[in-house]
Amino acid sequence: MNRILLLLILCLCCGEACAQYVTNLTLLKNQFLTGEPVVAVVSVTNRSGADVIVGGHGAPDWLQFEITQSTGQRLSPISIGSEEPLTMKAGGTTTHKVELSGGYSTANLGTFTILANVLHPISGQYFMSNKVRMTITDSKPNMFDQPFGVPEGFSNAGRQRRYQVILFRELDDLQLYCRITDDRSGAYIATFLLGPAMMAVQPQISIDVHNKLHVLFLAMPHVFCHVVVNPDAKVHQRTYYRDPEGNRPTLIMTNSGANVVGGEPFDPAAPAPKGKSLRKASERPADMTPVPKAEK
Template identity: 30%
Template sequence: MRKLIILSALLLSQTVFGQLSATLKANRDQFVAFEPVNMTVNITNLSGKPLTLQNRTNQPWIEFFVRDHTGRNVLSTKDVAYSPVSIGTGQTVASTFTLNNSFNLTNPGSYSVLAVIRMPGEGDRKGTPTQSTHFTVTRGVTAWSQSVGVPGTAGDQRKYRLITFSGDKYPELYIQVEDQKRGRMLATHSLGRHITFRKFQTSLDRQNNLHVLFHTSPSVACHTVINPAGRTIERTYHKNSATGVPRLLPTTSGNVSVVNSIPYDPQKEAEEKAKFHNISEIPGGVQQ
């Protein structure tokens, strides 16, 4: 109720000539449940003097208002202490915020959000609101899952999930790691573009790290290793060999390797292409 009253007062009182101008943009239109929902706020200082936006007692300098698809306010689950931001006269700064640090956005559906920025001295019923922006949360499709123990711990268990998701631009493969003992998600993030007509491969090594091999294009596969803490500890690329596509091979010692492939460095290839492009632009008779 408090947020509804504040928001109504702000929208009724906003004027054309403000001392700040602010816009809000979601970093993408669709998110998988539990992945970071990031928003970028651009703030322009029109006050004619340098400004520092900072929190005061029980009053953050920026506040978010989130509604679900029914129009109901999504209540914040905890207060977040935002770092102060300094903006020079006439300058614009961009700051990124993760909404699910303070809101529970795990339920699938559509959401809308706007932010209110408060200058020094403004109370909770004043401030500069951004426009509303919209995003969708989905669960994706669980294509594979496996529960494993955590080496060196007493009874800890992790559940690895691979989720397929048709995102904003192309199909993606997501990794999700759940702490089953404590009932919380440790990680949910995209591994990258996934060519769905080639089936991904999985294998566990002796440390119960998850190895995933999936194709990002018809001829290139990505090998990613995720540990039980949900961190990516290795990422390499491989091209198809003359005899077929890359595959994972568990060894008798408990390791996992990629075989039937040609190691590939996409960054090095991009640098070589750029170098060739630059050379081709040099006029004839001119040496580097």
């Protein structure tokens, strides 16, 4: 009898604990190049019946990611905290976008599963999300591969590095990546996406006098993207140009850097212009007479 009572109490406690959070994990994509950051989105619905505060200076890490290889081997967990406290309202849902880099590097090739654990500070328990699969692969620099020196004014000035540009197929799409490596050891310093590319026009890629990388490529029909990458592996500038007929944008290297000649500036986030509506009969020009109906 005592055993049955104890089991009932344990079941009730587990039921209460499991009801604290409803947690969902998604990734912005599921296929990554070696060294590319993994961007995870964690949504947490607070079902505890009370507001929950996590994070804050000196507070324990409230978010943890577990990554397991297809072989069953677990990688070191990644714990994440925040200097500012976060309030999860009772019954509300909060969404958190997290970039897993630094503490986690996609250095190992293969297939992995990843899940998120969210801390409930009152009970001291972590509550698990769903599992998401991701694949880590690699590709050689098939578009561009040239050395450069890090100039003064940037961290690690004087070090020898390489800019590499990779055209990579993800499912049915072509993606253009930039990778920066150490020229001596070959170690990956950064790998990041430049954007989707269409190969109807060959990308223009060059290093300017300041050792910045310039890439001009066709991102969508009649729209070109110009990306400037600094020697410290950070994107300095990203601009878009429309390709009017007979005036295609072209990358021109200059004594002061680089310019895009031709085309016209384009904002892909701007709303599309409204289409022209059909004219009403009353708006017909005065010199235009109606066409008579055919007689039966």
